[in-house]
Amino acid sequence: MSNRLPVDRVVQADGTTDWAPSPGGLVTAVEPIVRELGCLWVGWAGNADEEVEPFEIGSMRLAPIPLSSEELETYYEGFSNGTLWPLYHDVISPPVYHRTWWDSYQRVNRRFAERVAHEAAQNAVVWVHDYQLQLAPEMLRELRPDLTIAFFLHIPFPPRSLFAQLPWRRQIVRGLLGADVIGFQRVQDAVNFRHVSERYAGAPARGNTIVLPEAPDQPSRSVLAQEFPISIDAGGFEELASRPEVQQRAREIREELGQDRTILLGVDRLDYTKGIRHRLKAFEELLEDGEISAHDTVLVQVASPSREQVEAYQQLREEVEVTAGHINGAHGSIGHAPLVYLHQSYSREEMAALYLAADVMVVTPLRDGMNLVAKEYVACRADEGGALILSEFTGAADELRAALLINPHDIEALKAAMLRAIHLPREEQRRRMRSLRKAVYDNDVAHWATQYLEAVSAAADAHAKQAEGARGGETAEIPVPAEVFVSSALRARLRRLATAPTLIVASDFDGTLAPIVGRPQDARIVPRARHALEVLQESPDVQVILLTGRSVEGLRVTGLESDSWILSASHGAELTGLEAAADSGSLTPEEDERLGKLSRRFDRVFRDELGVRLERKPYGIVVHTREVAEPDRASELLAAAVELGAVPGITMRVGKQVREFSVRNTDKGSALQMIREMLPAAPVLFLGDDVTDEDVFAVLGPDDLGIKVGEGTSLARERVADPEAAAAVLAVLAELRTGIVIGSEVATVH
Ligand SMILES: Nc1ncnc2c1ncn2[C@@H]1O[C@H](COP(=O)(O)OP(=O)(O)O[C@H]2O[C@H](CO)[C@@H](O)[C@H](O)[C@H]2O)[C@@H](O)[C@H]1O
Numbered sequence: 238m239s240n241r242l243p244v245d246r247v248v249q250a251d252g253t254t255d256w257a258p259s260p261g262g263l264v265t266a267v268e269p270i271v272r273e274l275g276c277l278w279v280g281w282a283g284n285a286d287e288e289v290e291p292f293e294i295g296s297m298r299l300a301p302i303p304l305s306s307e308e309l310e311t312y313y314e315g316f317s318n319g320t321l322w323p324l325y326h327d328v329i330s331p332p333v334y335h336r337t338w339w340d341s342y343q344r345v346n347r348r349f350a351e352r353v354a355h356e357a358a359q360n361a362v363v364w365v366h367d368y369q370l371q372l373a374p375e376m377l378r379e380l381r382p383d384l385t386i387a388f389f390l391h392i393p394f395p396p397r398s399l400f401a402q403l404p405w406r407r408q409i410v411r412g413l414l415g416a417d418v419i420g421f422q423r424v425q426d427a428v429n430f431r432h433v434s435e436r437y438a439g440a441p442a443r444g445n446t447i448v449l450p451e452a453p454d455q456p457s458r459s460v461l462a463q464e465f466p467i468s469i470d471a472g473g474f475e476e477l478a479s480r481p482e483v484q485q486r487a488r489e490i491r492e493e494l495g496q497d498r499t500i501l502l503g504v505d506r507l508d509y510t511k512g513i514r515h516r517l518k519a520f521e522e523l524l525e526d527g528e529i530s531a532h533d534t535v536l537v538q539v540a541s542p543s544r545e546q547v548e549a550y551q552q553l554r555e556e557v558e559v560t561a562g563h564i565n566g567a568h569g570s571i572g573h574a575p576l577v578y579l580h581q582s583y584s585r586e587e588m589a590a591l592y593l594a595a596d597v598m599v600v601t602p603l604r605d606g607m608n609l610v611a612k613e614y615v616a617c618r619a620d621e622g623g624a625l626i627l628s629e630f631t632g633a634a635d636e637l638r639a640a641l642l643i644n645p646h647d648i649e650a651l652k653a654a655m656l657r658a659i660h661l662p663r664e665e666q667r668r669r670m671r672s673l674r675k676a677v678y679d680n681d682v683a684h685w686a687t688q689y690l691e692a693v694s695a696a697a698d699a700h701a702k703q704a705e706g707a708r709g710g711e712t713a714e715i716p717v718p719a720e721v722f723v724s725s726a727l728r729a730r731l732r733r734l735a736t737a738p739t740l741i742v743a744s745d746f747d748g749t750l751a752p753i754v755g756r757p758q759d760a761r762i763v764p765r766a767r768h769a770l771e772v773l774q775e776s777p778d779v780q781v782i783l784l785t786g787r788s789v790e791g792l793r794v795t796g797l798e799s800d801s802w803i804l805s806a807s808h809g810a811e812l813t814g815l816e817a818a819a820d821s822g823s824l825t826p827e828e829d830e831r832l833g834k835l836s837r838r839f840d841r842v843f844r845d846e847l848g849v850r851l852e853r854k855p856y857g858i859v860v861h862t863r864e865v866a867e868p869d870r871a872s873e874l875l876a877a878a879v880e881l882g883a884v885p886g887i888t889m890r891v892g893k894q895v896r897e898f899s900v901r902n903t904d905k906g907s908a909l910q911m912i913r914e915m916l917p918a919a920p921v922l923f924l925g926d927d928v929t930d931e932d933v934f935a936v937l938g939p940d941d942l943g944i945k946v947g948e949g950t951s952l953a954r955e956r957v958a959d960p961e962a963a964a965a966v967l968a969v970l971a972e973l974r975t976g977i978v979i980g981s982e983v984a985t986v987h
């Protein structure tokens with residue numbers, strides 16, 4: 238169920254009608270999955286005031302939903318694209334709030350829900366897509382309680398501070414919570430939704446599961462709200478790009494544009510979120526600066542028409558077209574226009590040929606749920622050529638770390654990235670493209686759908702059990718699927734570790750086992766994680782190791798002490814729990830003097846800075862800025878600390894809003910290696926969230942498993958969202974190794 242069907246009905250010049258692929262990323266991603274599964278797709282056929290009969294394309298059955306011209310204006314252009322779209326994209330354009338639009342949004346959502354309620358088989362799974370249909374899950378649940386309902390949001394979910402603007406925020410949250418599984422593009426989107434669920438629906442989350450309290454007409458229920466980053470049919474795009482006719486077309490494009498020119502390419506729906514103006518500005522300035530010329534470089538900007546009746550889109554089109562004219566007028570010559578601007582939609586084949594022809598792909602959104610164009614470019618480049626410039630504000634940037642990542646608001650950085658990409662040596666192109674291709678293939682759309690549908694099927698099982706209990710008429714004890722969902726791929730890896738003869742389970746503390754809090758002494762380990770680690774430590778041939786940047790004393794104040802765990806504190810400078818441990822010893826007089834000097838310097842500079850905290854450790858001193866109110870000020874202070882601490886004999890480590898200066902040059906990675914040498918050989922599971930944990934991920938071998946907790950670049954092989962999810966991983970491992978189930982609460986339902 239999505240606002241649009243995968244095809245739009247088009248009327249030809251001779252009056253006959255035909256079907257054309259409908260625009261946008263949702264269709265690109267979802268269509269191959271629906272084709273494969275052969276389900277019924279319910280959506281609008283692209284024109285107002287038209288009643289279209291259901292029809293079929295291959296294995297897909299399509300059920301069109303009519304929209305009147307008034308609804309097109311109020312539900313689609315109005316509430317969906319004049320209110321929700323800008324609000325969910327960081328208010329790049331101001332959202333507009335109209336009560337009549339909201340009425341229409343409710344009416345159309347109900348029409349979709351009623352149609353699906355009518356069509357769906359008993360106990361069917363219904364998959365609702367995107368922001369236009371956020372009320373449909375709740376409406377469907379009321380109409381058909383037997384259904385399992387999944388929702389996927391293709392665009393970002395805004396932070397609470399922005400979402401709070403929406404006059405109908407409670408209704409939207411409740412609408413979404415009608416689903417059993419809510420999928421988001423990025424970890425942060427899921428986190429944002431979990432916050433608003435607590436705030437506006439009184440439904441708090443445990444890990445990535447939201448527990449809805451029992452209501453008079455409804456038993457307690459749980460909803461999984463988790464990230465499932467979407468992707469493309471990578472193999473399909475690569476196959477397309479390998480066809481001789483597509484390769485021939487790519488050669489023609491190159492010839493037409495000029496064999497020796499460097500081709501930059503932009504491909505977007507003409508949407509203000511895509512950063513097209515920023516891209517053109519940077520390109521124009523490079524021409525003005527004389528860094529490039531129309532003779533040697535050309536930018537092809539393909540912008541497919543989109544939402545042309547919405548004012549902000551009309552304005553954007555005008556601006557882009559005026560700028561394009563200006564760039565060519567000022568910098569072109571006969572036969573050499575620096576910019577080729579195409580306001581048209583093309584076939585997949587033509588897109589693949591363009592991707593093959595382009596030396597540099599420029600993807601600069603100011604905010605984007607994922608951005609499939611970046612992934613399509615990479616999938617088409619089996620030749621390992623080309624360079625990708627990618628905005629850090631896209632979901633894709635979380636995966637495509639080998640791209641040239643930029644902040645599109647920073648025009649100087651964008652210009653520098655364009656120049657760098659134009660001159661990128663062939664070997665570096667290859668290295669980056671290889672890594673990008675691996676990322677795209679590791680999570681292609683089939684992988685995305687499998688992950689998502691596994692979670693849905695777990696929800697469907699729980700649903701069936703609940704229904705069975707209710708039919709029995711007695712008190713049924715059903716497991717609330719309040720479990721943090723651990724993917725099957727990760728479970729398989731944990732299973733391999735659990736069967737190893739000996740095992741090391743190592744973890745960081747703050748942000749990994751314990752949620753980050755303002756004051757370090759207030760941090761507490763998630764009880765389930767503690768329980769799992771205790772069970773693991775007590776089972777034969779398992780050793781638990783904590784690797785923390787805290788000092789031993791700093792950890793003790795959190796209430797965490799265990800004689801049987803090995804503790805490597807202060808980034809490895811302190812060690813307890815290992816008999817053979819080399820005594821880390823007290824400070825030498827030189828170290829003492831160095832540390833004293835630095836400490837006095839920091840005291841002097843930071844004494845009057847509100848929110849800065851200095852922490853003394855046995856071997857070092859830490860500058861904390863987590864409580865500095867202004868993020869910019871916090872960055873300045875950290876930079877100042879780095880400068881002050883840049884003295885011989887002092888090593889600096891970077892943490893989240895923390896800089897640590899030490900007289901001992903140790904890190905968590907070397908600490909783990911040293912401890913491993915003293916223990917029987919065993920594979921290691923390591924969980925960590927911070928930059929300093931990367932030293933550990935870097936020393937893990939092929940039999941070990943590194944899991945990054947939360948967002949950010951990482952060398953780890955797996956990733957989970959937060960400490961609750963890390964606790965779930967440890968619980969799964971403990972259960973697999975010992976059979977003891979940890980923390981699977983049950984709820985009693987009547
Ligand atoms: N001129 C043209 N001719 C033909 N095809 C063209 C075209 N211009 C663009 N396209 C195609 O349209 C699609 C655009 O997808 P994107 O993911 O880049 O953005 P979109 O905002 O539409 O998608 C929304 O859904 C997707 C999928 O979830 C999210 O990645 C994204 O963040 C969200 O906004 C691509 O498949 C691209 O090839």
Ligand SMILES: O=P(O)(O)OC[C@H](O)CO
Binds near residue numbers: 241261
């Ligand atoms: O043309 P629209 O408004 O249906 O947008 C298509 C995109 O996929 C947005 O998700």
